[in-house]
Amino acid sequence: MSFRLRLAVFLVASLAILQSVTAVLVYEVTRRQVVAEGKRQLAIAGTTFARRLDDVSARVSDNVQVLTLDFALRSAIAQRDRDTVRSALRNHGRRIGAARMLLIGLDGTIDADTQEVSPPERKFPFTDLVEGALEKPTAALVAWDDQVFWIVVVPVHAPALIGLIAASIPVDEVFLQREQEQSVLPKTTELALQNSNGNWVVVARANAGSGLAGQLLAEKPEYPEKPALIEAAGREYVALATPLHTSRESRPIVAVLGYSLDEALQPYRSVAVTWAVLLAFGLVAGLLGSVLIARGVSRPIEALAATARRIASGDYRPAPPIAQAGEVGELAAALTNMAEAISEREEHIRFQNAHDNATGLMTRVAAEAAIQQMIDVESGSGGSLLMVALARLPEITKTLGHAISDRLMRDAATRIRGPAGAALVARASDSEFLVWMRQAGQGDAIALSFRLLDVLGEPYREADLAIDVAPAVGIALHPLHGTQASALLQRAEVALFAALGADEPVAVYDPGADPHRPERLSLMSELREAIDRRQLQMHYQPKLNLATGAIDGVEGLVRWQHPKLGLIGPDMFIPLAEETGNIRRLTRWVLATCIAQAHAWDLRNRRFRFAINLSARDLDDPDLPHRVGELLAIHAVTPRQILLEITESAVMGKPDAAIRVLRQLADLGIDLAIDDFGVGQSSFAYLRRLPVRELKIDKSFLLRLAMGAEDRTIVRSIVELGHRLGYRVTAEGVTDQTSLDYLGEIGCDHAQGFFISRALPPDAFDAFLAASPWHRENLLT
Amino acid sequence: MRWFRFATAVVYICAPSAPAGAAGLGVRISDTRGNAVSDAVITVAPQAAGSVQPAPTPATRVIDQKNETFIPYIEVFRPGDKVVFHNSDNTRHHAYSFAPARQFEFVLAPGESSTALQLDKLGVIAVGCNIHDQMITYLYVTDAPHVARSGEDGIAQLSNLAKGEYDVRAWHPQLRPGAGVDSQRLTIADATELKGLTFTLSLLPDPRLPPDRERAGY
Numbered sequence: 001m002s003f004r005l006r007l008a009v010f011l012v013a014s015l016a017i018l019q020s021v022t023a024v025l026v027y028e029v030t031r032r033q034v035v036a037e038g039k040r041q042l043a044i045a046g047t048t049f050a051r052r053l054d055d056v057s058a059r060v061s062d063n064v065q066v067l068t069l070d071f072a073l074r075s076a077i078a079q080r081d082r083d084t085v086r087s088a089l090r091n092h093g094r095r096i097g098a099a100r101m102l103l104i105g106l107d108g109t110i111d112a113d114t115q116e117v118s119p120p121e122r123k124f125p126f127t128d129l130v131e132g133a134l135e136k137p138t139a140a141l142v143a144w145d146d147q148v149f150w151i152v153v154v155p156v157h158a159p160a161l162i163g164l165i166a167a168s169i170p171v172d173e174v175f176l177q178r179e180q181e182q183s184v185l186p187k188t189t190e191l192a193l194q195n196s197n198g199n200w201v202v203v204a205r206a207n208a209g210s211g212l213a214g215q216l217l218a219e220k221p222e223y224p225e226k227p228a229l230i231e232a233a234g235r236e237y238v239a240l241a242t243p244l245h246t247s248r249e250s251r252p253i254v255a256v257l258g259y260s261l262d263e264a265l266q267p268y269r270s271v272a273v274t275w276a277v278l279l280a281f282g283l284v285a286g287l288l289g290s291v292l293i294a295r296g297v298s299r300p301i302e303a304l305a306a307t308a309r310r311i312a313s314g315d316y317r318p319a320p321p322i323a324q325a326g327e328v329g330e331l332a333a334a335l336t337n338m339a340e341a342i343s344e345r346e347e348h349i350r351f352q353n354a355h356d357n358a359t360g361l362m363t364r365v366a367a368e369a370a371i372q373q374m375i376d377v378e379s380g381s382g383g384s385l386l387m388v389a390l391a392r393l394p395e396i397t398k399t400l401g402h403a404i405s406d407r408l409m410r411d412a413a414t415r416i417r418g419p420a421g422a423a424l425v426a427r428a429s430d431s432e433f434l435v436w437m438r439q440a441g442q443g444d445a446i447a448l449s450f451r452l453l454d455v456l457g458e459p460y461r462e463a464d465l466a467i468d469v470a471p472a473v474g475i476a477l478h479p480l481h482g483t484q485a486s487a488l489l490q491r492a493e494v495a496l497f498a499a500l501g502a503d504e505p506v507a508v509y510d511p512g513a514d515p516h517r518p519e520r521l522s523l524m525s526e527l528r529e530a531i532d533r534r535q536l537q538m539h540y541q542p543k544l545n546l547a548t549g550a551i552d553g554v555e556g557l558v559r560w561q562h563p564k565l566g567l568i569g570p571d572m573f574i575p576l577a578e579e580t581g582n583i584r585r586l587t588r589w590v591l592a593t594c595i596a597q598a599h600a601w602d603l604r605n606r607r608f609r610f611a612i613n614l615s616a617r618d619l620d621d622p623d624l625p626h627r628v629g630e631l632l633a634i635h636a637v638t639p640r641q642i643l644l645e646i647t648e649s650a651v652m653g654k655p656d657a658a659i660r661v662l663r664q665l666a667d668l669g670i671d672l673a674i675d676d677f678g679v680g681q682s683s684f685a686y687l688r689r690l691p692v693r694e695l696k697i698d699k700s701f702l703l704r705l706a707m708g709a710e711d712r713t714i715v716r717s718i719v720e721l722g723h724r725l726g727y728r729v730t731a732e733g734v735t736d737q738t739s740l741d742y743l744g745e746i747g748c749d750h751a752q753g754f755f756i757s758r759a760l761p762p763d764a765f766d767a768f769l770a771a772s773p774w775h776r777e778n779l780l781t
Numbered sequence: 782m783r784w785f786r787f788a789t790a791v792v793y794i795c796a797p798s799a800p801a802g803a804a805g806l807g808v809r810i811s812d813t814r815g816n817a818v819s820d821a822v823i824t825v826a827p828q829a830a831g832s833v834q835p836a837p838t839p840a841t842r843v844i845d846q847k848n849e850t851f852i853p854y855i856e857v858f859r860p861g862d863k864v865v866f867h868n869s870d871n872t873r874h875h876a877y878s879f880a881p882a883r884q885f886e887f888v889l890a891p892g893e894s895s896t897a898l899q900l901d902k903l904g905v906i907a908v909g910c911n912i913h914d915q916m917i918t919y920l921y922v923t924d925a926p927h928v929a930r931s932g933e934d935g936i937a938q939l940s941n942l943a944k945g946e947y948d949v950r951a952w953h954p955q956l957r958p959g960a961g962v963d964s965q966r967l968t969i970a971d972a973t974e975l976k977g978l979t980f981t982l983s984l985l986p987d988p989r990l991p992p993d994r995e996r997a998g999y
Contacts, residue, residue, distance in 0.1 A: 071877075071911050078879030106958035134957060135986050157988060158879050159909020159917040160954065 004294035011290035038238030038259030039227035046242035057139030098167035142250035176206035188258030316343035359413040367426030372485035384445035387492035393431035472505035539759035553609040599635035616650030619658035639669030648680035666691030699733025817935025824925035851918030875911035951980035
């Protein structure tokens with residue numbers, strides 16, 4: 001929940017709660033007041049009603065009294081003329097609104113009655129009224145035949161007291177309504193009498209259907225004497241049961257007066273509606289106000305949050321000015337200070353990152369970026385990148401420690417800066433500097449290189465030390481050798497490498513000599529697949545036995561039929577395989593293929609000795625002898641049929657482990673041959689330790705055999721020496737008949753070369769053999 | 782104690798006026814509240830029927846109508862006596878009676894007197910004026926040998942009572958119907974005896990007074 005929302009909810013909720021509590025309080029107070037008012041009014045109404053009945057009785061009794069003074073009536077009564085009396089009573093009863101008129105004798109018997117009742121009542125039931133009426137007119141309510149009447153009894157004098165006239169006026173709904181119209185009674189008035197069972201029966205109600213009396217007097221003869229709050233027919237009333245003055249002989253009668261709370265509250269309802277509208281307005285205003293206030297608070301905070309995010313992403317501009325004092329303003333100021341502090345510190349870190357501590361020069365990464373930027377800006381114009389190495393530095397560091405090599409590098413940097421002039425000088429690695437010459441060609445670069453070699457050639461002197469650093473420079477040219485700084489760096493590095501090995505320690509990058517060309521990398525990865533996908537083939541070059549004049553051996557040579565590049569020679573991919581560690585797989589494949597081929601030819605009665613080349617790396621594989629033995633066993637090929645060739649350099653300086661592998665192979669009965677004999681650092685002393693059975697004279701001697709006497713001497717010497725030491729000797733690279741003849745003369749054992757045949761796939765080999773003058777069956781034993 | 786005091790009062794009142802050798806009776810009449818009751822008629826009749834006294838000479842008594850009032854309120858008559866109504870007012874009066882003992886009607890102009898009306902039957906004849914409701918008088922016709930009316934002090938005196946047993950009755954025009962004892966037994970043993978009796982009567986209000994004082998203005 002956002003701050004804004006929370007504030008709004010809080011304000012609106014408190015307003016609503018406050019208003020609700022107030023509303024409840026006001027309602028309760030009002031209601032209590034209304035109830036109190038209702039009680040008061042009912043108390044008044046109860047008294048008023050009773051008094052009103054007295055007034056009525058006075059009026060009626062006056063009327064009846066006037067009637068009793070009627071001489072004719074008096075005379076009729078005195079003379080007991082009953083019919084006359086009855087008709088006169090009826091006549092007068094109509095006048096005063098009485099339902100029934102009676103003439104009652106002094107003994108309480110009914111002498112005349114305007115109402116025909118059967119059986120005729122003998123005794124007037126309300127003796128107390130008669131009793132009282134002897135002295136003066138009496139009046140009271142009575143419950144008579146389950147109706148309520150107002151009975152007035154008036155004495156009749158003629159001139160002495162001769163009887164009483166009773167007038168019975170029904171107190172019914174009409175009566176109540178008339179009283180109501182005169183505003184004496186509350187709207188809800190009911191009359192109830194208690195019947196003989198003690199239950200209350202409503203006999204008249206002024207307001208039909210309120211059910212008030214039923215509620216108030218329900219199921220009990222007692223009734224509350226004080227105004228009570230009751231609910232009837234879904235409305236609330238303050239109700240009061242007022243006992244009415246009745247004849248002693250009558251069952252009790254009560255008037256139930258109701259004060260409707262709903263009606264009393266009616267005027268307040270409009271107030272409530274007004275209040276609700278005001279509350280609604282208040283809520284809306286509160287909501288708007290709180291949103292505005294919250295916005296005033298949260299806007300700057302949101303702005304500051306945005307600033308903080310911006311700072312996080314590296315934009316250190318100060319926070320937008322916030323026209324607010326207090327906490328938010330302080331926060332804004334703090335944020336601005338923080339941004340400045342971070343900015344300064346970052347600047348410092350960036351500088352440190354981009355510069356070498358020892359020399360104060362740019363680091364390689366920074367220099368690369370700077371060079372790239374220059375290249376991008378000055379596209380088209382050339383440039384030269386010089387990589388300057390102090391070749392002996394690692395050695396110096398190891399011997400004299402880092403401190404001195406740091407001082408040496410600092411000194412070297414100073415020396416380089418002199419000739420470099422405006423060129424960019426950076427430290428490329430521990431022992432290397434790089435110099436970027438803008439808009440400089442190869443000539444400038446080489447010139448600078450030599451000047452650098454001059455200044456760096458002077459030994460570094462410290463105390464009694466004079467240290468020669470052996471500088472070298474590699475040069476890469478832009479855009480000739482690359483358009484990217486990183487490429488130029490790499491190429492310059494390659495050139496530097498070349499320079500380190502050369503007499504002249506300056507080299508310009510030579511794409512042809514670069515063993516690190518990118519296409520080699522792709523071949524490396526493809527070689528693995530080539531083995532799996534059978535893109536490799538074995539070709540076989542025949543070896544001619546010069547003593548027998550027959551082909552009795554072959555050299556297995558692997559070929560790579562590349563799907564895009566075509567046939568690739570082993571010179572190209574064997575070093576790759578060695579570098580990438582694929583050579584063991586390749587060797588195994590070659591061994592398996594050759595041995596399988598030997599077996600195949602065996603079956604066709606063509607037995608050859610298979611010469612198979614091993615890599616120096618294969619000698620690190622202690623499993624090799626075991627593997628070869630397995631292959632021989634599988635294909636039922638005798639070990640003598642296998643001749644494993646290794647170069648001198650492969651065995652020179654090898655640890656004993658490699659020699660152990662060779663011995664194990666020899667122990668299997670496999671012959672070993674030294675390949676390319678005569679061009680390496682041949683050491684017979686070393687050779688003696690190896691179980692070698694054959695020497696292969698390097699083809700470089702054979703190429704000029706026909707012409708040069710020197711080479712002939714060398715070849716003959718090797719053959720003779722080999723034979724004396726017990727080695728067979730094979731000459732490779734025989735290209736003409738003269739050479740072949742000569743080899744035969746000097747007793748060389750085997751000859752091999754294009755003159756006899758180039759290496760051929762198995763099928764072509766069969767064809768060649770068939771047509772060959774050197775073909776013999778099964779010469780090998 | 783009240784009784785004792787009353788008794789001494791009776792003796793005090795009766796003693797000086799009682800003739801020697803004749804027994805006397807003092808009757809005190811009071812209402813239920815103890816107030817003295819005037820205009821009560823006390824009749825004393827011997828129980829033995831045989832001692833009938835010779836009828837006295839018939840008399841004519843006048844009931845005057847003055848200030849819209851019959852005067853007196855009660856008049857005692859012997860059977861055969863006559864009554865004459867005289868109008869002393871400036872207004873007419875319409876005297877009437879519906880009493881079974883004697884019914885009549887006279888309209889009397891101012892200063893006029895009615896004819897003498899002989900009253901033969903025993904009984905009470907209530908006479909009213911049809912014009913003035915509050916006017917009423919009672920003609921008490923009795924043959925009892927001793928009759929007396931109570932005065933303002935509520936005392937009726939009777940004398941010359943011979944020895945013997947008597948019934949003493951009290952009557953009053955305002956007697957409440959069907960209420961109270963109105964007959965007492967009296968024994969005179971000595972001719973010089975002075976007796977005292979008390980009647981307590983339950984009475985209705987005086988009909989001559991307006992029932993409601995508030996309306997007395999007209």
